[in-house]
Amino acid sequence: MSEAMPAQPKRSRRNLVVLVIVVLVLVALVVLHVLHRQQPARATPPQVVTVATASTGTMPEVLSELGTVTPTATVTVLPQLSGYLTAVGYHEGQDIQKGQFLAQIDQRQYEISKQQAQAQLAKDRAALAQARSDLARFTELNQRKSIAEQTYTDQVFLVQQDEAAVKSDLATIAQDDLDLAYCHITAPVAGRVGLRLVDPGNYVTASSSPGIVVITTIKPTTVEFTVPQDSLARVMDRLNSGASLPVTAYSSDNSRQIATGNLYAASNQMATATGTVTLRATFANDDEALFPNEFVNVKLLVDTLQNAVLVPTAAVQTGAPGDYVYLVNGANQTVSVHKVALGPSDGKNTVITSGLAATDTVVTDGMDRLSDGAKIRASTARAGAAASGAGAGAAGSSGAAAASGAHPHRRPPGAASGASSASATPAAAS
Known part of the structure; x- marks a missing residue:
């Protein structure tokens, strides 16, 4: 009787230890399961953007320079x-x-x-x-x-x-x-x-x-201005071919047109300090609107491109790939970075000389967090017809900025851009 009493507490303690170990193992298994459980993937919602379809039209190739009214004598x-x-x-x-x-x-x-x-x-x-x-x-x-x-x-x-x-x-x-x-x-x-x-x-x-x-001879008069050496070849080709190159003079603040004339002479030397060549245009100046030694803004119409591929200027970006646009892939409504070569621009539209077709759709707004392959959704509120009026608008803007002008929204892919284009004509994605 005295020997049976000590054996029972020993078995109870052993059973308690086993129970505690089992509980701890169960808790460890539960913790491991919770930690290693795969989180369900969240679907990224498509980004709302404004798009436009490239179109064909005319675009004036214009050089904008600062000139000085120089009397003929x-x-x-x-x-x-x-x-x-x-x-x-x-x-x-x-x-x-x-x-x-x-x-x-x-x-x-x-x-x-x-x-x-x-x-x-x-x-x-x-x-x-x-x-x-x-x-x-x-x-x-x-x-x-x-x-x-x-x-x-x-x-x-x-x-x-x-x-x-x-x-x-x-x-x-x-x-x-x-x-x-x-x-x-x-x-x-x-x-x-x-x-x-x-x-x-x-x-x-x-x-x-x-x-x-x-x-001082007032009527007729001339205006002298300079063009960069990169644009000289195009101007001289047109001038030597006998083409009449219109020149328009604007006020110093570019608020009003003063007179129109024609380019008739180019200097025989280039200024090495500035890399420019002086050109001279003649004006009848019958109304004496051009005053000797007056500073004016000059716009030289070099040529007019026909059937050029046009996109809203807001769609053109500049970054690590160079000049590019976000091309909309109509099949799955995603975008891809598409490198392009730029031509002249009138501020509203820009010519794409290579890398884009007239039927392609590009993103014009909402590119803040856009990246290559991202899903998009065209904004129904701002989506509209393609840039159908681009050609007519470009043809009437002979006083537009030159192709070398800066384009807005230029940034590398994926970088933030807080600007938006109010001038671009959006179009619904196909």
Whole structure:
């Protein structure tokens, strides 16, 4: 009886230990199952974007540059001789014609010089007549051998000297006549005179600065501007082919059109410091809207592309792949990064020279978190027809920006872009 009592508590403790171990193993198995249980995959919802379909149309190839109005002629009228200015025959700011009287220099001293030259001419002519008479007599005597040969020869030389003296007197008189003409100053070109530089009563000298007046030709006029060397080849090809390249001048703030003209000349050298070449366009300027030395914005229409592939400018991105668009894959409504080559742009639409067809659909807005292969859903509120008016809009924008202009929303694939395009014409995905 005493031996059975200690054995029972030992078995109870052993059973308790086994029970605890079993419980711990069960708890461990439950924990492992919970930790290693595979979470159900969440389906990523498609991203809402705005799309547009590429279209074909016309696109003007335009270069936008800064130009300066350069008159066809700017002449500073300088006196050719010295004297007192006695009269001025123009009003400041007056339009004058070529040959119109401008100023008068006191010519009395030049008239006196001419009278002296005329008197000397008369004297030399009388001496020449006497020498010729003597030569005729000496010739007859020389034939008879009545005088020395040296006397006859000396007389021949004397006649030649008197003839030269007469020619010199005639040249002096001609110079005096020219001086008298210089005293009466006339306009060498037609144009507009500036402010008066010298008042009557002042003593002027030959080629004295600042001159008598400055004449500037207003009608017609020219505008000089520069183009980068990358665009020069295209311009020269068109210019050398005889094509007329329209040039439009806008105000300095680009708010209004001033005048239209044509490109007619290019410089024969390139500026090495800037890598540009100077071009010149001519304008009739009948309304005198272009003022000399005025700064203007110039738009040169190089060519107009026909049947070009157009997409909204907002669809064009720039990143690690270069220039690219998000191409919509119509079969599964996903997008892929599609590299493209760009052409001219008018700000609203951009030409795609290669890498895209006219029927392809691209994303124009909602590219903030878009990546290659992402699923999309076209926005029904903003989806519409393709860029059907792109061609007409491009054709009427001859004053658009050049193809080298910056495109908005440029970023690498997957990077954030908070901008959106309000100008793009969206289209529903096919």
